[in-house]
Amino acid sequence: xxxxxxxxxxxxxxxxxxxxxxxxxxxxxxxxxxxxxxxxxxxxxxxxxxxxxxxxxxxxxxxxxxxxxxxxxxxxxxxxxxxxxxxxxxxxxxxxxxxxxxxxxxxxxxxxxxxxxxxxxxxxxxxxxxxxxxxxxxxxxxxxxxxxxxxxxxxxxxxxxxxxxxxxxxxxxxxxxxxxxxxxxxxxxxxxxxxxxxxxxxxxxxxxxxxxxxxxxxxxxxxxxxxxxxxxxxxxxxxxxxxxxxxxxxxxxxxxxxxxxxxxxxxxxxxxxxxxxxxxxxxxxxxxxxxxxxxxxxxxxxxxxxxxxxxxxxxxxxxxxxxxxxxxxxxxxxxxxxxxxxxxxxxxxxxxxxxxxxxxxxxxxxxxxxxxxxxxxxxxxxxxxxxxxxxxxxxxxxxxxxxxxxxxxxxxxxxxxxxxxxxxxxxxxxxxxxxxxxxxxxxxxxxxxxxxxxxxxxxxxxxxxxxxxxxxxxxxxxxxxxxxxxxxxxxxxxxxxxxxxxxxxxxxxxxxxxxxxxxxxxxxx
Amino acid sequence: xxxxxxxxxxxxxxxxxxxxxxxxxxxxxxxxxxxxxxxxxxxxxxxxxxxxxxxxxxxxxxxxxxxxxxxxxxxxxxxxxxxxxxxxxxxxxxxxxxxxxxxxxxxxxxxxxxxxxxxxxxxxxxxxxxxxxxxxxxxxxxxxxxxxxxxxxxxxxxxxxxxxxxxxxxxxxxxxxxxxxxxxxxxxxxxxxxx
Numbered sequence: 001x002x003x004x005x006x007x008x009x010x011x012x013x014x015x016x017x018x019x020x021x022x023x024x025x026x027x028x029x030x031x032x033x034x035x036x037x038x039x040x041x042x043x044x045x046x047x048x049x050x051x052x053x054x055x056x057x058x059x060x061x062x063x064x065x066x067x068x069x070x071x072x073x074x075x076x077x078x079x080x081x082x083x084x085x086x087x088x089x090x091x092x093x094x095x096x097x098x099x100x101x102x103x104x105x106x107x108x109x110x111x112x113x114x115x116x117x118x119x120x121x122x123x124x125x126x127x128x129x130x131x132x133x134x135x136x137x138x139x140x141x142x143x144x145x146x147x148x149x150x151x152x153x154x155x156x157x158x159x160x161x162x163x164x165x166x167x168x169x170x171x172x173x174x175x176x177x178x179x180x181x182x183x184x185x186x187x188x189x190x191x192x193x194x195x196x197x198x199x200x201x202x203x204x205x206x207x208x209x210x211x212x213x214x215x216x217x218x219x220x221x222x223x224x225x226x227x228x229x230x231x232x233x234x235x236x237x238x239x240x241x242x243x244x245x246x247x248x249x250x251x252x253x254x255x256x257x258x259x260x261x262x263x264x265x266x267x268x269x270x271x272x273x274x275x276x277x278x279x280x281x282x283x284x285x286x287x288x289x290x291x292x293x294x295x296x297x298x299x300x301x302x303x304x305x306x307x308x309x310x311x312x313x314x315x316x317x318x319x320x321x322x323x324x325x326x327x328x329x330x331x332x333x334x335x336x337x338x339x340x341x342x343x344x345x346x347x348x349x350x351x352x353x354x355x356x357x358x359x360x361x362x363x364x365x366x367x368x369x370x371x372x373x374x375x376x377x378x379x380x381x382x383x384x385x386x387x388x389x390x391x392x393x394x395x396x397x398x399x400x401x402x403x404x405x406x407x408x409x410x411x412x413x414x415x416x417x418x419x420x421x422x423x424x425x426x427x428x429x430x431x432x433x434x435x436x437x438x439x440x441x442x443x444x445x446x447x448x449x450x451x452x453x454x455x456x457x458x459x460x461x462x463x464x465x466x467x468x469x470x471x472x473x474x475x476x477x478x479x480x481x482x483x484x485x486x487x488x489x490x491x492x493x494x495x496x497x498x499x500x501x502x503x504x505x506x507x508x509x510x511x512x513x514x515x516x517x518x519x520x521x522x523x524x525x
Numbered sequence: 526x527x528x529x530x531x532x533x534x535x536x537x538x539x540x541x542x543x544x545x546x547x548x549x550x551x552x553x554x555x556x557x558x559x560x561x562x563x564x565x566x567x568x569x570x571x572x573x574x575x576x577x578x579x580x581x582x583x584x585x586x587x588x589x590x591x592x593x594x595x596x597x598x599x600x601x602x603x604x605x606x607x608x609x610x611x612x613x614x615x616x617x618x619x620x621x622x623x624x625x626x627x628x629x630x631x632x633x634x635x636x637x638x639x640x641x642x643x644x645x646x647x648x649x650x651x652x653x654x655x656x657x658x659x660x661x662x663x664x665x666x667x668x669x670x671x672x673x674x675x676x677x678x679x680x681x682x683x684x685x686x687x688x689x690x691x692x693x694x695x696x697x698x699x700x701x702x703x704x705x706x707x708x709x710x711x712x713x714x715x716x717x718x719x720x
Contacts, residue, residue, distance in 0.1 A: 366659025
């Protein structure tokens, strides 16, 4: 009997181990992500598998219209969008997106007939494959798609003498209004939803609570019993963010107060609280310089109908600036914002002096042949700049030769070496732009080229020159002037900058994801 | 062998050697020192009437590449003169169905060669003022000249374009002309014989 119980216990333990071993490594179910588009919101469940939070590929396929195929012979998985294919290999924390390898935090995992992929798969593989905006916000468990506007909002409440100050940081900057509705203030945003992290009131006499309004992109400030009046102001923030300040004043105030909400009733300058939002974008991409080609006396090319290249480039540059700021939250600087002559060296200097992370020069092409058409993307060729530039590109920058002792030569070498250091990144940026443009506008048969372009030489960051279309082609001249075509160009360029940023983020975060967030502003270089 | 025969043989050897050295010196002459100066159109005509086939570059029918076209140009043993003949042909009209990559009216003002194999091609102001302004056309203008010289004259390895005797940043705002450029055939399609 004793022996029997011992054997029975052993058998039970073995059975349990066998059962445990046969169970998938699914550990727990975490809370859902919300996928938001202009059409609405849908829930996307996650599971913890092997210590990694993962999405089921079937769920992603349903939401993003993907086709998932398992190759049982080769042991691979293919995830196809309408235009691109992602290849996953079980056991490998890698994915191939249109032939380009990207890393994942963990290999895909299997549970019965379902496959799971890490949450980061969405940002690193799916977004570039889809070619449209797919923004993963892990802290708020959101995935934003398409043109949906969901600004991040973070708030703080602090007493300022007799008044209470509500500070709201909003990224990207979003048009809003502040109004009083009885015993509450309403802060309405021109957005589809809010990704808000709201403060707890420490001054209940004036502000009893700050909360989200149900079903509207609006915050409600519940006012306390001592509320007398309010005033609001807005300050520009860093990297496309804005800071809204709402001062709530008590009934009796030692100084005369302006009427509620009166224009010009801005709060007096006071020490700013530190930024409430972590605005450090992934990949260290913060500042982009957009160079509107030509300008002023330099008209550039001219179309058969008289359209000037300098006007088209300025128009697209301005629109691109607005789109990059609002959609990607980047700081964008134009080398010119009006019809003015700017030297080629000055253009690169604007980028260098502002420590830009990308330099994109916009141009319209011209040909002696009116039929020539299509967009082209150029990055610098180093061959024309001799051995010094090639050595710098290979990372041999310490061997800095200075020949002749002439001041000009020294300057030329330094400027030329600036771009040489970034030539591989410039090639990647050119590829990202070419791929995105191809989805939106006609491309030239030679869509990516290298050339010794003067404006790129001195840029101390990844730099490309985009020829958006041939202005000498009558059809393309009309397109270049049209709102539709310019919108397509801007969309493609914003997408490509986003993809380039995500690619850099992937590369920099793979070995040690935590270090990426801790990087300082100068870290990328 | 008689003494007379030996003297005749020695004279013959000396004559052959002298001729060989003279020819070598003539060939080297253009590379041994900076050569060049303003181009005199009257002297540009080949004195001998001999021709060689050179490859010249013109804008293709689709406007997106340069077409290499083999064309006869006056022959000269002198590198400087030969370079001038090639350039003058390159600046001339294009054969059908091609068009010239060089803005109309552009003339060759001067040409200089250095012993390092650098050629300095000084063009008239039309090269800038009459340019279409497109980056691809600017590449074609520049590399039609650079490639015409470097492909046809192995002694020339790099070419810098000047305008009205001065160094220029670019012709139309794109291609860096601040220093000599080397042969670059990435925009060139297959060659054709001029019909």
